[in-house]
Amino acid sequence: MVTSYITRTASFSAAHRLHSTHLTEEENAAIYGKCNNPHFHGHNYKVEITVKGKIDPITGMVMNMVDLKACIELAVMDPLDHRNLDIDVEFFKSVPSTVENLAVFIWNNINHHFQKDHAGKSNTAKLYKVKIYETEHNSVEYFGEDDDVIN
Amino acid sequence: MVTSYITRTASFSAAHRLHSTHLTEEENAAIYGKCNNPHFHGHNYKVEITVKGKIDPITGMVMNMVDLKACIELAVMDPLDHRNLDIDVEFFKSVPSTVENLAVFIWNNINHHFQKDHAGKSNTAKLYKVKIYETEHNSVEYFGEDDDVIN
Amino acid sequence: MVTSYITRTASFSAAHRLHSTHLTEEENAAIYGKCNNPHFHGHNYKVEITVKGKIDPITGMVMNMVDLKACIELAVMDPLDHRNLDIDVEFFKSVPSTVENLAVFIWNNINHHFQKDHAGKSNTAKLYKVKIYETEHNSVEYFGEDDDVIN
Amino acid sequence: MVTSYITRTASFSAAHRLHSTHLTEEENAAIYGKCNNPHFHGHNYKVEITVKGKIDPITGMVMNMVDLKACIELAVMDPLDHRNLDIDVEFFKSVPSTVENLAVFIWNNINHHFQKDHAGKSNTAKLYKVKIYETEHNSVEYFGEDDDVIN
Amino acid sequence: MVTSYITRTASFSAAHRLHSTHLTEEENAAIYGKCNNPHFHGHNYKVEITVKGKIDPITGMVMNMVDLKACIELAVMDPLDHRNLDIDVEFFKSVPSTVENLAVFIWNNINHHFQKDHAGKSNTAKLYKVKIYETEHNSVEYFGEDDDVIN
Amino acid sequence: MVTSYITRTASFSAAHRLHSTHLTEEENAAIYGKCNNPHFHGHNYKVEITVKGKIDPITGMVMNMVDLKACIELAVMDPLDHRNLDIDVEFFKSVPSTVENLAVFIWNNINHHFQKDHAGKSNTAKLYKVKIYETEHNSVEYFGEDDDVIN
Numbered sequence: 057m058v059t060s061y062i063t064r065t066a067s068f069s070a071a072h073r074l075h076s077t078h079l080t081e082e083e084n085a086a087i088y089g090k091c092n093n094p095h096f097h098g099h100n101y102k103v104e105i106t107v108k109g110k111i112d113p114i115t116g117m118v119m120n121m122v123d124l125k126a127c128i129e130l131a132v133m134d135p136l137d138h139r140n141l142d143i144d145v146e147f148f149k150s151v152p153s154t155v156e157n158l159a160v161f162i163w164n165n166i167n168h169h170f171q172k173d174h175a176g177k178s179n180t181a182k183l184y185k186v187k188i189y190e191t192e193h194n195s196v197e198y199f200g201e202d203d204d205v206i207n
Numbered sequence: 208m209v210t211s212y213i214t215r216t217a218s219f220s221a222a223h224r225l226h227s228t229h230l231t232e233e234e235n236a237a238i239y240g241k242c243n244n245p246h247f248h249g250h251n252y253k254v255e256i257t258v259k260g261k262i263d264p265i266t267g268m269v270m271n272m273v274d275l276k277a278c279i280e281l282a283v284m285d286p287l288d289h290r291n292l293d294i295d296v297e298f299f300k301s302v303p304s305t306v307e308n309l310a311v312f313i314w315n316n317i318n319h320h321f322q323k324d325h326a327g328k329s330n331t332a333k334l335y336k337v338k339i340y341e342t343e344h345n346s347v348e349y350f351g352e353d354d355d356v357i358n
Numbered sequence: 359m360v361t362s363y364i365t366r367t368a369s370f371s372a373a374h375r376l377h378s379t380h381l382t383e384e385e386n387a388a389i390y391g392k393c394n395n396p397h398f399h400g401h402n403y404k405v406e407i408t409v410k411g412k413i414d415p416i417t418g419m420v421m422n423m424v425d426l427k428a429c430i431e432l433a434v435m436d437p438l439d440h441r442n443l444d445i446d447v448e449f450f451k452s453v454p455s456t457v458e459n460l461a462v463f464i465w466n467n468i469n470h471h472f473q474k475d476h477a478g479k480s481n482t483a484k485l486y487k488v489k490i491y492e493t494e495h496n497s498v499e500y501f502g503e504d505d506d507v508i509n
Numbered sequence: 510m511v512t513s514y515i516t517r518t519a520s521f522s523a524a525h526r527l528h529s530t531h532l533t534e535e536e537n538a539a540i541y542g543k544c545n546n547p548h549f550h551g552h553n554y555k556v557e558i559t560v561k562g563k564i565d566p567i568t569g570m571v572m573n574m575v576d577l578k579a580c581i582e583l584a585v586m587d588p589l590d591h592r593n594l595d596i597d598v599e600f601f602k603s604v605p606s607t608v609e610n611l612a613v614f615i616w617n618n619i620n621h622h623f624q625k626d627h628a629g630k631s632n633t634a635k636l637y638k639v640k641i642y643e644t645e646h647n648s649v650e651y652f653g654e655d656d657d658v659i660n
Numbered sequence: 661m662v663t664s665y666i667t668r669t670a671s672f673s674a675a676h677r678l679h680s681t682h683l684t685e686e687e688n689a690a691i692y693g694k695c696n697n698p699h700f701h702g703h704n705y706k707v708e709i710t711v712k713g714k715i716d717p718i719t720g721m722v723m724n725m726v727d728l729k730a731c732i733e734l735a736v737m738d739p740l741d742h743r744n745l746d747i748d749v750e751f752f753k754s755v756p757s758t759v760e761n762l763a764v765f766i767w768n769n770i771n772h773h774f775q776k777d778h779a780g781k782s783n784t785a786k787l788y789k790v791k792i793y794e795t796e797h798n799s800v801e802y803f804g805e806d807d808d809v810i811n
Numbered sequence: 812m813v814t815s816y817i818t819r820t821a822s823f824s825a826a827h828r829l830h831s832t833h834l835t836e837e838e839n840a841a842i843y844g845k846c847n848n849p850h851f852h853g854h855n856y857k858v859e860i861t862v863k864g865k866i867d868p869i870t871g872m873v874m875n876m877v878d879l880k881a882c883i884e885l886a887v888m889d890p891l892d893h894r895n896l897d898i899d900v901e902f903f904k905s906v907p908s909t910v911e912n913l914a915v916f917i918w919n920n921i922n923h924h925f926q927k928d929h930a931g932k933s934n935t936a937k938l939y940k941v942k943i944y945e946t947e948h949n950s951v952e953y954f955g956e957d958d959d960v961i962n
Contacts (some may be wrong), residue, residue, distance in 0.1 A: 505714075
């Protein structure tokens, strides 16, 4: 069977600021600069979710794009679109809402819904990559590599 | 002499919410929906500033793009980038920070710096259009048309 | 009051071929070339709908983007997305489905829903322009200019 | 010697529908939804062909982009542009024209022409990846991973 | 009859520098800055040619896009692609190769070929606008407005 | 700890021609075609620099984007923007300024500044990939794979 990687894109608009509870006000200001503005700023985040799997010989699909879109709706759009990441999202109360951490949050959330909702629909499709563009100049990719997780 | 229209683009990231002081909470929620979230959301705003003028036969330019870039720095980037439009910008304390009103704010601010900083540099170059993309799906154009202004 | 132009974008995927009932097979082949393939080809059409109006001093909006999006859903997406323009759309049974004619169809359809659904919501907002990208290289703009219509 | 990956992009416009000969009409409708429309729909497909190889110390190139462009002309544009994938392309008479299968078709076709036309021109350049954007929201990547092929 | 505006896009790569024969070396350096580098720099110029005309009721077209593409090939690509604007193009020996002047050159050249090659093919299609993106941040639009020309 | 890949984008405008000192004039013309024009042509090069590293639990960052931007300024923009690659950059006096070689130059230069300027700021962040778009149709990726280097 043939292995393929499918990607679905979505965009959401959110407010946030960069601020670490492990740092002093001076350190926060020095490290994060204008991103530390206490009144928040915001972005149109563009997210690309890539799933790796075998092409089903009957349907010709790794996974139904309609199901992937629905999963992104639940795991990305519902909790993040038109939200304040730092106030409205529990995850970012303990870690700074950097784009690196945002990718980890989305990875975990996609995987959570993936395993719950898509169980049985495909034996092979697995989340492969989360890519986020914070601006047209800054982006991050996360492949689920985590030394602290016992795989 | 030849009339030409030059455009310079810039992008900034800001937080805001849609909320009108002339409306009740219920009306605000009904009209603005999720954009009314009191914790704010945000965007990467993309701005296009178009200047109309005669091409100078000596320099071949309507206006030096370096000067236009500097003007955009002062009139757009400094007051708006990594800001909360509703808290950090005086103009939006009395009017909602819709993209329509944001274009009017930028028009006025560009014109203010234009007249102050670029006086004498060009006899013909005039602000022609402000275009703002709030998201890749929503944009607004403003040409300075205002019935209330005595031109 | 201030006049502003707001634009909302949408995309749809459709099949079509270029073929005129007023021309012979040979003429059709000569004029339309590979676009005349009887088995059809297709495009991801990108549509930009621009509305001109006064900014409401209470809401700060020319027209609610949510209403504009709903109108585009009815007037563009429902009849055209994942359709065959030549078979599924009555309008193109008598005229070729060129991008020029497609813009006229969308103009008429938007205006039809606009007048029906948005009556009373705004006294000033009027359809100003329909722009369609057939490919990244070909586009058309229509402003409703029609000599045959008694305005 | 230095290993580099070069990518050349092309776009083509085609009609298709999603339909599997292994499924009933009801199953086809349920799985593919509006993509199952018997009258077809269509897309502007954007294709990225990536070749991996050593940089030739004399020419500074992995492979001449002119040759890669010519190969894409033969392997992608000629059979697919302004075509109906399901009617005009033999390969899709037995498998659904999903974007996953389209990438496999293009992989095989590029490789076929690659081996035929470019033999001897480079000892190291090999097809590495085929990426296709079906829409701006859906894409697929194929690296030639196939369990059924004896490599 | 219906008036429509069609646009065709093309891209070319060229070297140039900004330098005016009417200015001293010091003035050139002061006005044009790094763009005055005597060794040249370069751009991927993106050009949009817009033609205005009536939609032909038989063909549904303002003008055949194939003819427009051929005209752009002759008037834009042949003289400018992979050229040095200042050395290879006669026009820029007397005027600086600013993007403003480049738009005037292309306007004149398109119009020249337009009148010669497309005479009789359409009674109504006329060049309406030349737009050039020098970079993603700088662009210019020219509508043929020229006080010195007796229209 | 979590491994993430961050990417920062920049653009520069430069002139160049393709020409190899190891080839005769006839060979150069045959291999490079119009890219061999002795008067040069040019491009807006778009560069993507990807850094791989662990997410710092305190700052939430692989590396401060501000530092990465400053490094790109020194390693890419200063030596290449508004330059003639073949005349102004020592590296291209001995090797052709193909996009493949340009990626190697930028890789080496980024790594040079990286090791010098960012020593101690992060124990884990390492240059992972250099991607360059020469035009919207041609790009190259380099991961530092070099058989001749003793790692």
